[in-house]
């Protein structure tokens with residue numbers, strides 16, 4: 001099975017992105033990212049990504065309409 005991860009392209013380095021915590025940062029190779037429901041998400045910290053993988057509803061993305069769609 002092909003992972004969604006490879007189907008959503010990464011932005012160019014230096015591109016402005018919005019993190020799951022609603023911060024705006026510039027994308028770099030070390031920014032934690034994953035694809036969820038066809039959308040690429042970015043995390044400010046690796047711990048944010050881990051908490052999302054563990055339980056999205058208690059992560060930085062808690063309350064985001066994406067979780068309920």
Ligand SMILES: [Zn+2]
Nearest residue numbers: 021044048060
């Ligand atoms: Zn975060």
